[in-house]
Amino acid sequence: MKIAVSGKGGVGKTTFSALLIRALSDQNKRVLAIDADPDANLAGAVGIADAEKIVPISEMKDLAYERTEAKPGSIGGFFKMNPKVDDLPDALSARLDNIKLMRLGGIKKGGGGCICPESTLLKALITHIVLARDEVVVMDMEAGIEHLGRATARAVDRLIVVVEPGRRSIETAMHIKQLAGEIGLEKISLVGNKIRGEKDRQFLEENMPDFSFLGFLPYDDILIESDLNGKSPYESDSAAKSEILKMIAKL
Numbered sequence: 683m684k685i686a687v688s689g690k691g692g693v694g695k696t697t698f699s700a701l702l703i704r705a706l707s708d709q710n711k712r713v714l715a716i717d718a719d720p721d722a723n724l725a726g727a728v729g730i731a732d733a734e735k736i737v738p739i740s741e742m743k744d745l746a747y748e749r750t751e752a753k754p755g756s757i758g759g760f761f762k763m764n765p766k767v768d769d770l771p772d773a774l775s776a777r778l779d780n781i782k783l784m785r786l787g788g789i790k791k792g793g794g795g796c797i798c799p800e801s802t803l804l805k806a807l808i809t810h811i812v813l814a815r816d817e818v819v820v821m822d823m824e825a826g827i828e829h830l831g832r833a834t835a836r837a838v839d840r841l842i843v844v845v846e847p848g849r850r851s852i853e854t855a856m857h858i859k860q861l862a863g864e865i866g867l868e869k870i871s872l873v874g875n876k877i878r879g880e881k882d883r884q885f886l887e888e889n890m891p892d893f894s895f896l897g898f899l900p901y902d903d904i905l906i907e908s909d910l911n912g913k914s915p916y917e918s919d920s921a922a923k924s925e926i927l928k929m930i931a932k933l
Contacts, residue, residue, distance in 0.1 A: 683933065684812050684819045684837060689844035690854035691721065691825055694875040697905060697915050698844050699822040700727035701926045704916035706818050707780040709930070714771055714811060715781055716821040718829045720788030724822045729914030730776045730783060738787025739774065739807070740800050750799040761799055767807045771815065782817070786829070805831065812837045825854055827861055835867035840933060842896060844873050847882040852889055859893075873929070874898040897929040 685702070689695040696719070703715045703724075717724035725733035739745070747753050752761030775782035786804055811819055812834040823829060830838065843858050845851045859870055872893045874886045878901045887895065899922045908918045916923065 684821075684839050685933070686821045686823055686827065686830065686838050686841045687844065688823045688827060688841065688858050689825060690846075690851045693844045693846045693851050694899070695719075695844040696722040696724055696727050696822055697909070698842075698873055698875060698899065698926075699724060699820055700729075700914060701916055701922060702930070703728055703781055703820050704914065705923065705926045705930060706820070707778075711780060712817040713781045714775075714815055714817040714819045715783040716808075716811065716819065717783065717785040718808075718821050718823045720824070722822055725776055725783050725785060726912065727909075727914055728778060728781060728783060729917060730778050730781075733776075736776055736783075736785045738785045739770070740787030740804060743800075746799045746803050749803055752799045761802065763802060763806075765803055765806050767803065767810045768814065770807055771811065804829070809834050826858060827865070827867070830865065830867065832865045835862070835865040838867055839869060841867055841870045842873055843870060843893075844875050845886060845890070846874070846876045847878075847885050852886075855890065855893070870894075871896040876901040896932055897925055899925055 749765035750761040904918045
């Protein structure tokens with residue numbers, strides 16, 4: 683099962699991803715967790731020790747040079763467009779229980795974008811992870827689907843867009859759906875987060891009638907306290923955990 687998670691910044695997609703990853707691990711699933719959002723810290727949310735010390739793969743210049751045979755930051759010249767990456771998930775992952783986690787990091791692009799060694803390495807890695815790995819894969823992505831191409835999108839079993847009751851969150855979800863459609867990714871579900879009551883739930887359902895909701899997570903001060911204390915939300919006594927189990931059953 684290959685799952686991509688997206689949504690507007692601040693809606694709680696990393697919290698949702700962490701809850702999903704830990705619950706799958708507790709069900710004895712082998713999970714490959716991918717932090718593909720440079721502004722998130724999935725490792726910390728999952729509960730991996732010393733999460734802040736994990737070096738993003740995009741910053742591993744020697745690795746990019748070794749695999750693509752081109753020096754990161756260089757302009758012009760030739761380099762490998764299909765670098766070897768199949769050993770990287772096992773070699774570069776942080777571990778917790780049945781979970782392996784990789785932090786991709788971001789690519790700084792100049793002008794209208796670039797084809798550079800770092801981005802080539804990351805794209806090859808994502809393609810391998812989605813097409814060739816036999817674990818459950820959960821990718822915490824940016825507010826879009828920039829890391830996915832046409833080939834990988836077709837292999838993603840579900841794109842889950844996290845939304846909160848709010849117009850900007852809804853607009854972002856609509857935009858993500860449009861981007862997904864352009865690359866052939868049609869299996870899209872929504873997860874409503876920070877739901878304070880039935881009114882919030884109805885607001886999302888009425889304003890997004892063309893979407894299928896996988897479930898809803900309550901607004902919960904316990905989850906906020908977990909984040910403030912640097913703990914995984916899965917280690918809290920929150921009603922969100924039972925809701926996540928219902929979503930996994932649906933998936």
